[in-house]
Amino acid sequence: MKTLVIISHPELDESSSQQFLVQSFPESENVTLHHLEKTYPEGKIDKKREQALLKAHDRILFQFPFYWYSSPPLLKHWQDEVLEEHFAFGHRGHHLKGKEFGLVLVIGVGEKEYQTGGQEGFSISELTKPYQAVAKKTGMNYLKPLEIFQFPYMTEDEKMKLLIRYQQWLTIDRPDSLRSREEWMIQELEAIDHQLLNSADSAFVVEKAIELLEDNRMELDELAMHIDQTHQ
Amino acid sequence: MKTLVIISHPELDESSSQQFLVQSFPESENVTLHHLEKTYPEGKIDKKREQALLKAHDRILFQFPFYWYSSPPLLKHWQDEVLEEHFAFGHRGHHLKGKEFGLVLVIGVGEKEYQTGGQEGFSISELTKPYQAVAKKTGMNYLKPLEIFQFPYMTEDEKMKLLIRYQQWLTIDRPDSLRSREEWMIQELEAIDHQLLNSADSAFVVEKAIELLEDNRMELDELAMHIDQTHQ
Numbered sequence: 001m002k003t004l005v006i007i008s009h010p011e012l013d014e015s016s017s018q019q020f021l022v023q024s025f026p027e028s029e030n031v032t033l034h035h036l037e038k039t040y041p042e043g044k045i046d047k048k049r050e051q052a053l054l055k056a057h058d059r060i061l062f063q064f065p066f067y068w069y070s071s072p073p074l075l076k077h078w079q080d081e082v083l084e085e086h087f088a089f090g091h092r093g094h095h096l097k098g099k100e101f102g103l104v105l106v107i108g109v110g111e112k113e114y115q116t117g118g119q120e121g122f123s124i125s126e127l128t129k130p131y132q133a134v135a136k137k138t139g140m141n142y143l144k145p146l147e148i149f150q151f152p153y154m155t156e157d158e159k160m161k162l163l164i165r166y167q168q169w170l171t172i173d174r175p176d177s178l179r180s181r182e183e184w185m186i187q188e189l190e191a192i193d194h195q196l197l198n199s200a201d202s203a204f205v206v207e208k209a210i211e212l213l214e215d216n217r218m219e220l221d222e223l224a225m226h227i228d229q230t231h232q
Numbered sequence: 233m234k235t236l237v238i239i240s241h242p243e244l245d246e247s248s249s250q251q252f253l254v255q256s257f258p259e260s261e262n263v264t265l266h267h268l269e270k271t272y273p274e275g276k277i278d279k280k281r282e283q284a285l286l287k288a289h290d291r292i293l294f295q296f297p298f299y300w301y302s303s304p305p306l307l308k309h310w311q312d313e314v315l316e317e318h319f320a321f322g323h324r325g326h327h328l329k330g331k332e333f334g335l336v337l338v339i340g341v342g343e344k345e346y347q348t349g350g351q352e353g354f355s356i357s358e359l360t361k362p363y364q365a366v367a368k369k370t371g372m373n374y375l376k377p378l379e380i381f382q383f384p385y386m387t388e389d390e391k392m393k394l395l396i397r398y399q400q401w402l403t404i405d406r407p408d409s410l411r412s413r414e415e416w417m418i419q420e421l422e423a424i425d426h427q428l429l430n431s432a433d434s435a436f437v438v439e440k441a442i443e444l445l446e447d448n449r450m451e452l453d454e455l456a457m458h459i460d461q462t463h464q
Contacts, residue, residue, distance in 0.1 A: 043275070067311075067312050068308070068311045068312060068315065068362065068366060069361070069362035069365050069366070070302060070308060070362050071308075072308070072312070073305035073306065073308045073309040073312070074305065076300070076302060076303075076304070076305045076308055077305040079299075079300045080299050080300060080304070080305070083300065120365060120368070120369065121365060121368045121369075122361050122364070122365050122368075126358070126361045127361050127362055127365060129301070129354050129358045129359050129361055130300065130301035130302050130359055130362070132354070133301050133352060133353060133354050133359060134300060134301070136352070136353045136354075137352065137353075
């Protein structure tokens with residue numbers, strides 16, 4: 001599976017959250033980072049190039065700061081130029097059909113404000129309807145968004161969790177499935193070069209983490225089997 | 233009441249619907265037409281000027297083609313620049329509070345497609361949540377949008393009705409109230425210069441139309457009074 005991350009941010013270098021995400025970007029030929037403002041400083045989109053990029057990937061992610069409940073202007077310009085009739089919709093416009101489409105949103109206000117009665121008054125699900133409609137019109141499958149609220153207030157621990165979540169979002173099939181996330185974690189733990197771990201203790205911890213994940217999975221599988229039998 | 237119509241359209245001259253609206257724009261010192269792409273061809277917004285414009289008007293309308301369920305990029309850029317903290321929201325950010333805010337949407341697809349099961353799948357009320365959230369955050373009162381579906385397929389009669397509706401939207405208090413619309417119509421009819429009417433017949437028709445509207449209003453008032461008494 002190949003993932004294209006289209007980032008739109010007018011001042012990427014000055015955003016601590018975007019820098020954090022960009023620096024944790026996995027080095028893989030299956031993941032492409034594409035920063036629109038850097039690629040097109042004059043704002044003139046190369047439509048054919050963008051359409052070829054879309055065709056070459058299976059998962060399309062829009063990553064942007066959620067200013068005024070929408071994307072920065074260049075991403076909207078990109079949509080208006082690239083997602084044209086006969087390519088993205090309409091007669092023979094089937095080139096995005098069946099791909100996955102998702103949002104990585106960096107949000108300045110706290111999560112609890114995005115509900116009726118909260119300061120913002122609307123949920124993220126409500127405010128992202130235009131993107132859900134893009135997915136519908138182009139025949140793409142809309143993923144649960146990755147929402148990053150108030151990055152500057154995150155603890156180091158929360159940032160580490162975000163990093164893992166982000167890498168999973170970019171690389172694994174069905175990033176919202178617990179099983180996929182477990183498999184990804186085991187793979188990453190096994191890939192650690194034990195020479196690099198600074199003590200026998202660390203190697204031991206990694207091994208134990210893998211064992212624990214595998215044990216958890218067996219228990220979950222047994223529970224699932226039990227539930228299936230009960231429902232027969 | 234002073235109305236500011238902020239139009240965003242990358243090719244205004246080539247849009248028959250926008251040309252129709254611009255040409256039917258009422259000549260009044262209380263209505264200001266402001267085309268962003270014409271004012272800022274380089275895309276560089278004069279923030280202070282825009283904020284002064286907003287302060288000088290009571291009703292703010294965004295008029296744009298509803299491409300990909302949102303505005304053209306320049307209007308989004310305008311939002312990000314002009315609606316800044318301490319002006320539009322936050323501490324001392326009360327300058328838009330109590331104003332009216334509305335959308336004039338030009339939409340290429342038919343009205344019935346904007347519902348669950350329709351081709352677009354979402355209603356205009358759902359797709360405009362980001363603008364409703366702008367109104368909430370800035371303390372403006374959100375008006376019912378003026379939705380113009382498939383202008384090129386409209387009959388002459390429908391276009392005339394749209395023209396009247398649009399002029400009302402720009403000039404009268406409470407454009408969604410029947411009474412306000414009637415009053416506006418009587419005023420317009422009375423303002424017709426009878427010298428310009430090409431026959432005594434036309435003058436007679438105008439007089440009869442005024443009489444009819446006034447009679448209708450009396451009947452409606454009687455009905456309303458009757459209902460009020462019934463509910464006491």
